[in-house]
Amino acid sequence: MVATPIGNLEDISPRALDSLARADAIAAEDTRVTARLLEHYGMPGKLMAVHGHNEQRAADSIVEQLARGKTVALVTDAGTPAISDPGAAVVKKARAAGFRVVPIPGPNAAVTALSAAGIADGPFLFAGFLPAKPGLRRKALERLSALPYVLVLYEAPHRVVECVEDMSAALGPERVLVIARELTKLFEQIHRCVLGEAAAWLREDTDRQRGEFVLIAEGTASRSESAKLDWERALATLLAELPLAHAVRLACKLTGAKRNVVYARALQLARAATARRS
Structure with a gap:
């Protein structure tokens, strides 16, 4: 399992080059992309395709070669194999057949951006690529929204604006986002903003929508305690003057807090107030 550059061809390791040179066959996600890498280093290579549409068949073929004593190097177009790219099925079958799988570490877009x-x-x-269909993407983001972890995603250029808009709606417009594009390439860009500003920033310049993207959003635990207190104070003040539903809606609008969290807290405060009066 050989990691290859995510942009700058000089980022490949000597060990990776040696592994590719010694391999009897190189299994590649796109043989044209890998051929350019091999040509850059003046290296011949017997290439075979392993991609999402043929991975199971290719895995069988690779296991057959291993059984004949051959060494196979598996690469993807960019980065580390089997990380949001083909490779896992090949590893599974090779291990099941009793063959050793050796990871050759190197570039990875998610870790580079992070x-x-x-x-x-x-x-x-690391959530990889979210579903391409808007409805499924929004559901996935809703499931991820309450997790106390930094969220790392990949996204394609033609969906990135829609994706950050959905992230803003699901995670909250005030959550910090880092947009990383064209990593290690000539036009590399790493931009920090809040989610509510991300779509507008991307639309300001169509060049900002080019390339492959890594999106990194802060987790719920990254927010300061003072921000938490802000929405709780706002909610308590509003509940003293307004019906519960109206107070929750306004507290969310004013602070960007998640509705389900604010609503649960509002119910607790309302029950406590009722208990005090009884």
């Missing part, structure tokens, strides 16, 4: 984001140094959740 290292330059400055967003948190605690746990993070």
